[in-house]
Structures are given as structure tokens and as C-alpha cells.
Amino acid sequence: MTDELSRRFDTLAIREGQLRTELQSHGDPVFLTSSFAYGSAAEAAARFGGTEPGYVYSRFSNPTVASFEQRLAALEGGEQGVAFASGMAAITATFAALLQSGDHVVCSRNVFGTTPVLLTKYFGKFGIGSTFVHLTDYAAWEAAITPKTRLLFIESPSNPLGDVADIARLAAIANKAGVKLVVDNCLCTPALQQPLALGAHIVIHSATKYLDGQGRCLGGAVVGNKADMTEVLGFLRSAGATMSAFNAWVFLKGLETLRLRMEAHSRGALAVAEWLQAQPGVTHVFYAGLPDSPHHALAKAQQRGFFGGVLSFRVRGHDGEGRAAAWRFIDATKLLSITANLGDVRSTITHPASTTHGRVSEDERARMGVTENLIRVSVGLEDVEDIKADLARGLAAL
Numbered sequence: 001m002t003d004e005l006s007r008r009f010d011t012l013a014i015r016e017g018q019l020r021t022e023l024q025s026h027g028d029p030v031f032l033t034s035s036f037a038y039g040s041a042a043e044a045a046a047r048f049g050g051t052e053p054g055y056v057y058s059r060f061s062n063p064t065v066a067s068f069e070q071r072l073a074a075l076e077g078g079e080q081g082v083a084f085a086s087g088m089a090a091i092t093a094t095f096a097a098l099l100q101s102g103d104h105v106v107c108s109r110n111v112f113g114t115t116p117v118l119l120t121k122y123f124g125k126f127g128i129g130s131t132f133v134h135l136t137d138y139a140a141w142e143a144a145i146t147p148k149t150r151l152l153f154i155e156s157p158s159n160p161l162g163d164v165a166d167i168a169r170l171a172a173i174a175n176k177a178g179v180k181l182v183v184d185n186c187l188c189t190p191a192l193q194q195p196l197a198l199g200a201h202i203v204i205h206s207a208t209k210y211l212d213g214q215g216r217c218l219g220g221a222v223v224g225n226k227a228d229m230t231e232v233l234g235f236l237r238s239a240g241a242t243m244s245a246f247n248a249w250v251f252l253k254g255l256e257t258l259r260l261r262m263e264a265h266s267r268g269a270l271a272v273a274e275w276l277q278a279q280p281g282v283t284h285v286f287y288a289g290l291p292d293s294p295h296h297a298l299a300k301a302q303q304r305g306f307f308g309g310v311l312s313f314r315v316r317g318h319d320g321e322g323r324a325a326a327w328r329f330i331d332a333t334k335l336l337s338i339t340a341n342l343g344d345v346r347s348t349i350t351h352p353a354s355t356t357h358g359r360v361s362e363d364e365r366a367r368m369g370v371t372e373n374l375i376r377v378s379v380g381l382e383d384v385e386d387i388k389a390d391l392a393r394g395l396a397a398l
């Protein structure tokens, strides 16, 4: 991103969609109201019918939520955003709004664990098929597309192993087949990666992670063109799963510092990854910021030269005792929070095979590379020397 673009991003992050009432409050007001009153019955009818602009009912229209939607859409370079109560609600709405019975989705195997459950267990009940392929196996993506396919769904970088997909290449595959590429941009956020500019059609967020950035609120969002977002908003209006105005206000504050935080998370994660790589107790570090990562060149180009705050690594364990070694490591840390959440100012540490990927079969875990000796760290914004010192306690316990 050039300096000019970077200034534009920062200004949008702080000013876009800003609300100011006639009271001239300088900070964004929070509209904690379920509904809006009208001057007359005719005005009420016009608002409900959509012939007159204005707010109606906070299930689908609220000024604070709209402000967040506008600001996020601007940062992603999309026409319109629709906010939801959680990231999963945003993903559910995207599928429900854009798919019909008989349609088919090709999904990366390396996505947030709940997404495949949603597709297979729930959307499968309504006759929507899904096929799972490896994130970077482009031939497999092309082969999996059928005449019934409507959406391709990915996360890049993937979690926990940080595989990076060539988004422009997948967008070209989608365009050739006349289908849409949906990118869950949770791990990079628009501060580091703008999938729509790379050709993706729809971006999804769990705002719960970096958009908040301080582990306070659940939220989600979808960003895309007006036609698609009209469908997604229509689903929200009928199905609920609405973002609260208070949460929208927290996320607005989060967006204001997003780029600064993402760059700081990235710098911290790179320092931790380099340090881990030099430790004898660590057999492999997965982080695209490391120059010897197979994903380094692509991530560097696609992610503005920053690599995000999440890394993972394998620890040395005697045969068959990978889990015991990883658990000893985790239990010996004192500063890092043992939790599966990520994207917080607080560093977190987790054992994917027994937590986030605990419901995945052993075979599937092996195929994904989520081994028993794998540990994931979401590097927060504490002093990096303290984070390393804490990881050193883990290493000493191996």
C-alpha cells in the first residue's frame, strides 16, 4: 500500500460513517433503542415500505450498527456491509441468503471448525451439498466445481497452520466457473489484506477477534456488492441474529486503531516466531513471516508485508507423547492465557488437537497437519520479551 493509500485507510478507519447528532457529540453516540417513532401513521407506513429512508426497528436498522457497517465496508473496499451478532451468524446468513436447495459449495478444508459443521450438518439437511478441498490445491478447487456450485469459501491465512491461498488465483477460478469466492478475512482484517481488491466477491468477519481486538464482544459482518448484501440484509431482517448497538460501538472504536494494532501484532509474532525457530525444543514453526516459509513470498505481496498475529509450532516429544509434551508446555506458562480465542491484546496459547480441532476425526486432523505436538499462539500486545520469557518456561517443562 502506498503512503497515500495508507493515509486514506487510516482516515476512513477514524472518520467514515461517523455519527453526530444535533447535540454535536464529538464521540460516536450509541443508539440503544429497539425501535424508532414516527411523526404520523403515513410516515410509519412509508418507513416500513421502504419508500422513505429512515430507521425502523433495530433488528435490521440501527444508526450505530449502520455506522459500523459503513466504516467496515469502506475499509474492505466494498459497496455495503451487514453486521451480525457473531461471525457464525454472518456465515449462516451468507449461505442462507445466497444458496437454494440443490446448490453446492466448495469449501477449504482448513477453515474455522464450526463452518464445516454448519455446512454439512445443517445446510446439508436442506439439500445443499459441500465438498472440502485443501486451501492451496488449485487443481482440486477446479475439479470440485460442479454445475450446481455457487460459492467457494476460504480463510487465508488458515488457522492454525497459516497456509496462504492465492486469492486472485481462486477468484479467477471462481469467475471462470461463474461462481462467487467468499473470503473469511478474520485473521488479517482489511488492515493487512483486502480480498475484494484481489477479486473476491464477498468478505466475512468474525468481529469478535481483531476488529474488537480486546476480547470484549461477539460480532460478525458480511461485505460485498449491493445486490448480494440486499439478500443478506433481507435474511437478517427475517432471521434476526442482530448485532447490538453497544457492540457496534465497541467495534467502531476497534476499527479506529485496527491498522496500528495489526502491525504491532505482526511485529510481535515475527519476533516470537524467529525466537522459537532457534529453540532446540521446537521442531517446526508455522508463520508466513519467516523467510523460509513456503508461503512467505505470496503472503508478503498479498498481505501488505505483514503476516498477522497468529503462529503455531511443533514441540519435541518422545514417540507417541506429543500431546503430553504440548500440555506440559502450555501448563508451564504463567503469562499467556490458556484459551482458544485469538485476536486479543492478551497473548493466548492453545492445543488445537484437543480444543479447536477436538471434534475433527484423527484422520482428518492428520491430513490437516494438526498433530498432537502442535501449539498455537495468538501473539498479543504485551512486551515481546515477556512473551518469550513465558514461552521459555514452556520449553523448560518439555
Ligand SMILES: *Cc1c(COP(=O)(O)O)cnc(C)c1O
Pocket (backbone or CB within 6 Å): 086, 087, 088, 089, 112, 155, 159, 184, 186, 187, 205, 206, 207, 208, 209, 218, 219, 220
Ligand atoms: C472465530 C471465528 C469465526 C466465528 O466467529 P464467532 O464470532 O465466534 O461466531 C469464524 N471464522 C474465523 C476465522 C474465526 O476465527
